[in-house]
Amino acid sequence: MRRILEEARNFAASDAPMLIVGETGTGKNLLAQAIHNAGPRRKCPFCEINCGGISETLQESELFGHRKGAYTGADSDREGVLQTARGGTLFLNEIGDISLSAQKRLLDVVEYRKYRKLGDDKEIETDVRIIAATNVDIEGLRQKGAFRDDFYFRLACLKVELPPLRKRREDVPTLVDRFLEEFSELEKKPAAGVEPDAMGELVEYDWPGNVRQLRFVVWHALLQAKGGKIAREHVLKATGLDEARKDAQNLEPLEEVEKKYILKALTVTNWNKSRTAQILKLSRPALDRKIQAYNLARR
Ligand SMILES: Nc1ncnc2c1ncn2[C@@H]1O[C@H](COP(=O)(O)OP(=O)(O)O)[C@@H](O)[C@H]1O
Ligand SMILES: [Mg+2]
Structure with missing residues (x-):
């Protein structure tokens, strides 16, 4: 910069x-x-x-x-x-x-x-x-x-x-200091620095909203920080990364999704395999192979 x-x-x-x-x-x-x-x-x-x-x-x-x-x-x-x-x-x-x-x-x-x-x-x-x-x-x-x-x-x-900020990550720590100063004055809350792993998250983040977003994240993090020391959890919360990562952990393997989806289609058609194959745009033999592979059975 x-x-x-x-x-x-x-x-x-x-x-x-x-x-x-x-x-x-x-x-x-x-x-x-x-x-x-x-x-x-x-x-x-x-x-x-x-x-x-x-x-x-x-x-x-x-x-x-x-x-x-x-x-x-x-x-x-x-x-x-x-x-x-x-x-x-x-x-x-x-x-x-x-x-x-x-x-x-x-x-x-x-x-x-x-x-x-x-x-x-x-x-x-x-x-x-x-x-x-x-x-x-x-x-x-x-x-x-x-x-x-x-x-x-x-x-x-x-x-x-x-x-964009993600192409000049070396600017992040300087900007963070600058915004901490600004908001600790505004909020009358002394800032006590940023934990190293919190700064790590700030530097690594992709910043789609660039410096404007960083400014608000620093503000949000400072408001959460007890004693004014910004920790990793405050950064994750302020960037929304905590939710995104939780969602990522909840993601199922693709095969699991496919298995459930095929079962659902079979249930909807009352196990009419021709009809199911048609809906899923699979050939009949392909559907049979998947039913076998996933061990699907009519309950
Ligand atoms: N290099 C910088 N140093 C300090 N603050 C910055 C810097 N670049 C941007 N900002 C701050 O980020 C916010 C967005 O900047 P702005 O000039 O409005 O961006 P743009 O017009 O490109 O959307 C403003 O609050 C601005 O003060
Ligand atoms: Mg503008």
Whole structure:
């Protein structure tokens, strides 16, 4: 993570658009904010717009603003976030969900620093730095024609990839210390460290939710820990691994499952073997072999 931050710091002074790629919870928001804070725009706003889950009209209206009556429901003038973020940074989150038409307009903003509100002819000058983030593969969207090449190449010129936590496990102990400090302060509960086997579980875990998940697991574990010392059982509980492992122990051998299933089918058909074979998509001789192998008998 330090190496990535070092590299990203070189981009902070630039006005070039930037793209942050990484799974959910890897720190994309955090990095975007850090880049803003480290650059010359830090005294001006950092505005985020989430392109996911909002309609194409709303995307454009939020970005560029609109004049009253520009579309149904636009019942007053509205300032876009491009205006609000003037002088600062515009963070386009979930950029993979942005419409093609908004991409075209944003490309013009990057190239000419000008745009128009929806339903308005007047050109407005703007000055923002664009940082975009995504957890989907934009390269793939581009090949499908769902993302403009020209906009992609502008964005991807400065590209930072945040690796998933399971690919940088050496970061886990540092992050754990950091979050323990945070939550022991919040909970007014002194932390007394992490047992080695508990740390072992934390390092080994797969972290589908990445750093965000680790943060909550540390919190959960601290709340359980008597005397503030985090033990292995607290970690297993907080990650849900205890349940998963219990389930794994309860799993039966496949043969056992097959045996029960065949018996069930035979019972349902009242031991009509032809019918059972048909249901199970087995040949009659194959069914007979299994009945023999599993020693199945009619009760
Ligand atoms: N390197 C890091 N150091 C400390 N906290 C981090 C780090 N990376 C992520 N976090 C924390 O993890 C959580 C998720 O980060 P966030 O930037 O929202 O991820 P994303 O936007 O990729 O989903 C936040 O609480 C953030 O503060
Ligand atoms: Mg985020």
